[in-house]
Amino acid sequence: MRIVLASMRTAFLEAWTNRRSFWLQVTMMMANDLVWIAFWVLLFNKVGDVRGWDARRIVLLYAVLTTAAGLALGLLANSRRIGRMAVEGELDPVLTLPVRPLVYLLTKRVDTSLLGDLIFGPVLFFTLAGPTVERTAIYIAGSLASAAVLVAFLVLLGALTLLIGGKGEQSDLGFQAVLIFSSYPLDIFGGATKFMLYTAIPAAFVTGLPVRLVDEFHAGTFALLLGGAAFISLLAAMSFKLGLRRYSSGALWTRA
Amino acid sequence: MAVIEARQLSKSFPGRGRKAAPVEAVRDVTFSIDAGERIAYIGPNGAGKSTSIKMLTGILHPSAGAATVLGYVPWTERRHLAQRIGTLFGQRSQLWFQLTPRQAYRLLGDIYGLTRAEAASRVDELGLLLEATDLFDRQVKGLSLGQRMRCELAASLLHSPEVLFLDEPTIGLDLVAKQRFREMIVRLNEEKGTTVFLTSHDVADIEHVARRVIVINHGHVIYDDRVSTMRRSILSHKLLEVRFDESPGVLDIAAVEILKHSGLGYKLIVDTTVRSIKDVLDELLDRFVVGDISVEDPPLEDVIGNIYESPER
Amino acid sequence: MRITPYRSAFVTGARTASAEPIEFALRPLFLVVILMVYESLWGVVIEGAGGIVASYDYRAIIWYVVAAQAAVIGIIPRQIEEIGDDIGGGTIAVEMLRPVSVVLFRIAAGLGDALVRSGSAFVIGAAFVTVTVGPPPSATAVLLALPAMALAVIANMVSQYAFGGAAFWIEDAKGAWFLYQKLIFIVGGMLIPLEFFPGAFETLAHYLPFWTMAYVPGRLMAGHFEPWLIVIQLAWIAVLFPLATLIFRSGERRMQVVGG
Structure with a gap:
């Protein structure tokens, strides 16, 4: 734990050395989020609600999404880069330290632009999403579970690169896909797509279930969310450990 | 007493493409190194130097063979071993580009379980040893490569390792910086008794640093003797x-x-x-x-x- | 004016588009993911509204999305920022040493790259949509929509150079470039057709250049035979292109006088 704190402190120090760019990035990210909310407001303005989704629930969805993304991609910024780092041999310096590689790797870098999300999400929730005590508690728990799913999913994709090769592109595509699907209401998807969102691209756990829980708590759904998060986290940690055995320190690509 | 033992150490990587044959990077490498030795592990590009050093530090799992470093099997007891060895890879930085070395040392101190006071006094000591005290409070991105490498070396030495692994540490340095860096390594070995295991393809690294040379080519050890013996054969x-x-x-x-x-x-x-x-x-x-x-x-x-x-x- | 250097820049740009084959193949896949989402979303929206919203039925709006997205996706997202970086960082100053117009050369190379990317994204997107939703609503409108897509890419490209050229005078305006992208998303009609806007907002969008870069190809692809939209694209290109060259010419002169 001491190492985690020290590592994150250093990561923040580094991000903070360029303050001007830090605030610029944060502002830009928030503007980006607002554009998407504008899209939904325009749509609802024309067609009323969409399968029970209105502007208020979209705001809640964005609050959860940006909070979780801020945690997963802003605070633990290396989560999306594991595959690429493995291919380029960048795990070497981490592996020579007496620490748990995955934990250290994840806490080693923060991404300033996505920290904007981490500010934006809670602001959105507390101003526009009806923050009662109960809702706030579920929002926090749900966002944490959601962030865990995101991180675990990205680590899993990175471990996949270690295990089966490639340059880490599948991480990028998977990352884009899970974020895109997560930024739309789960209820608009049906059939095979919905099944996919509970499994291969776990967007349902990122926004679908947490948002549903904040609006209407249900113990079974909550258990499903936590269980899903725990399962994928475990799977990711194990795959990464297994992947390290196949780690080739970039040798695959530097050798003829 | 042997601190590094390698017995028939081998590593093959999957070949590129689905049907390509595996690439044997290291084959049956065997040697034994005693405490306090200064070893140059040399060979042409692609000979298997880096792969060997990465197995000995626990980064890579070997495909066959055995090795111990300070009594540990590197790839299964990596974290215990990491506590007692230092590593420096010429092409990979342990520092944070935007921060000062001192800020990075503070984190590394935490990682190695040093107290703040221990870390601080160790940093002072290394500053003197490496003549780098004035560099420790400058942003890493503003340092020259030679200055940066001295700061990198300090990072590798923070926890007073018993064995120091250096992979191409002088690559890219100018002549003066190279010479200075070599002197530091020798001084470290002579004053602290640190075992030095250095890979390089720069012959001067061997002449000025090593007392024993192991030559590897095509994954094999093809020569292993004292540098002075090698010199005699030249004469x-x-x-x-x-x-x-x-x-x-x-x-x-x-x-x-x-x-x-x-x-x-x-x-x-x-x-x-x-x-x-x-x-x-x-x-x-x-x-x-x-x-x-x-x-x-x-x-x-x-x-x-x-x-x-x-x-x- | 010699045309050869610019033609050669265009061809080189087109080649770079496919130089990284994996990346080249993945980008259209990304469009397929977006289309999957939009098919679900618009399916629900249009069904809930009784089969037609703001003159679009389901098939029409999906084809709108394919054309609008493909037109925008061709230009790399950070391009306008890079124009600013190149001006501030001295790359432009080096390019001024060549015996060709800096901005023309860059636009030619950029268009080569972007048109290939947009075209391939459209082919893959159109194939996916044809299978999942059906063919485009009107064949004659497609004949208008294809050139409109190319014109949209051109309008976007010259407009980025016109706006990005501001970096000759304003230092470090990174945030402003970011807004440009977002303007295309909303008032350009990439995310949602302009007909969905409240009246005054829609009128405002018609006065800005951004709708020629996404909305116009989308609208035509959705089956509306409205040739005057292409006239508007041409008109905006006729304004923005000379503007971009003018801005670069005076920017370069300023650079020679006061330094980069």
């Missing part, structure tokens, strides 16, 4: 450069071979175990009209080159 020959004023005709001198010639300029090699250099010079000056003459030791590079080119054992 069994001398190079002569001669410019004649008149054509010498057929050059038939005992113990002398012609390496190459153009016009009146000749490059000769003398086997000094057969005949003394003075004898050869006397004969040359007696029999031929010599305009200019010089005597040299063959460069170490050539000798090592010969070792590389020798058939695989």
